[in-house]
Amino acid sequence: MQLAVAATAPFGADVLERLAQHHEITSLLTRPDAQRGRGRKTAAPPAKETAERLGIPVLQPDRPEPGLDLGAGTVIVAAYGLLIPESVLAKRLWLNAHPSLLPRWRGAAPVERMLMAGDVETGVTIHRTVKELDAGPIAAQRAFPVGVQDDAGTVYERSAALAVELLDSVLPEPEFTPQDEEGATYADKITAADRELDWTRPAEELLNRIRALSPHIGARAELHGRPVTVWKARVVGNRLELLEVQPDGKRRMTYDEFLRGLR
Numbered sequence: 001m002q003l004a005v006a007a008t009a010p011f012g013a014d015v016l017e018r019l020a021q022h023h024e025i026t027s028l029l030t031r032p033d034a035q036r037g038r039g040r041k042t043a044a045p046p047a048k049e050t051a052e053r054l055g056i057p058v059l060q061p062d063r064p065e066p067g068l069d070l071g072a073g074t075v076i077v078a079a080y081g082l083l084i085p086e087s088v089l090a091k092r093l094w095l096n097a098h099p100s101l102l103p104r105w106r107g108a109a110p111v112e113r114m115l116m117a118g119d120v121e122t123g124v125t126i127h128r129t130v131k132e133l134d135a136g137p138i139a140a141q142r143a144f145p146v147g148v149q150d151d152a153g154t155v156y157e158r159s160a161a162l163a164v165e166l167l168d169s170v171l172p173e174p175e176f177t178p179q180d181e182e183g184a185t186y187a188d189k190i191t192a193a194d195r196e197l198d199w200t201r202p203a204e205e206l207l208n209r210i211r212a213l214s215p216h217i218g219a220r221a222e223l224h225g226r227p228v229t230v231w232k233a234r235v236v237g238n239r240l241e242l243l244e245v246q247p248d249g250k251r252r253m254t255y256d257e258f259l260r261g262l263r
Helices: 010-020 046-054 110-116 152-170 203-212 255-261
Strands: 002-007 024-029 034-036 041-043 074-078 093-098 121-128 138-145 219-223 226-236 239-247
Touching: 002 010, 002 046, 010 024, 010 046, 010 074, 010 152, 024 046, 074 152, 093 152, 110 121, 110 152, 110 203, 121 152, 138 152, 203 226, 203 239, 239 255
Parallel strands: 002 024, 002 074, 074 093
Antiparallel strands: 034 041, 093 121, 121 138, 219 226, 226 239
8 A cells, every 4th residue: 555654753664664654655754854963963864774774765854745746645653743633634534643642641751650659550542633732533553561671662662563563454544433532631742850769759750750751851850979770670679779870971881890990
C-alpha cells in the first residue's frame, strides 16, 4: 500500500523503517533540521536520517500547509511534533500511532510519563488525527505489560512494532470508535526539572524516573560531589542500587567503576 509518514523522533523513525519493509512510502514529512547535543550543531531529525538511508523523499516545511504533495492518500503520524492544521487534515486520511492507551497519556511524552507514574501496563492506539491533541476516534488499540526493569527504550521499541501490526490490521479502510474523554491524562514534555533525582524520595519513585529517562535523556544527580547522569538502577529491598552512571565529560560506566575512580 502507498503511504506517507509524518515523523521526527526516534519512535517515528522506527515506525517508518518497519512500515517501509512492506509498504511503499511515498514521502516523509518531518521537522526542519535543528541544533542538537552539547555542541549545538545542526543535525537532521532521526526520521530524516532513516528516510534518506531508505531512499524516501523528505519534506521539511516549518509547518504543514494546504497543497503539500505527500504522494499518498493516507499519512501515518508517529512522533511528528508539529500541529497539523485542519485545512491540511481535511485533504487525506491521517492516522496517528500513539504509544499509550488513549485517553491516558495524551501528549508529547507518553512513555516517559507512564513510567514515571509507575504504570504496569501500556500499549498503542491508532486513531484519526484531529485538531485536538490525541483526541481523535480510535481505529485500533492493544495493551502490553510493563516489567519492572523495562525502560523507555524497551517500551518505545515494543510500541513501534505493535503500531505497525495494528496499522496493518486496519488499513486501508479503518473503522472508528469515538474516544472516551473520561479518564484523559496528559503527558507534558520532559523538562530539566523532571530529570533531577531527589534522593529523599522513595526508591521505587527514583527507579521509575531513571527508567523513564533511559536510554535517551538521562536522570541527573550529584554523587560524591560530582554531577552525573544515571542510566540504570534497581531496587533491592527498599533501597535504590545504582548500576550504570556517566560522570559529566566521561563515558558511561558501571557504578562500581565510578566508585573506583574516586579513590
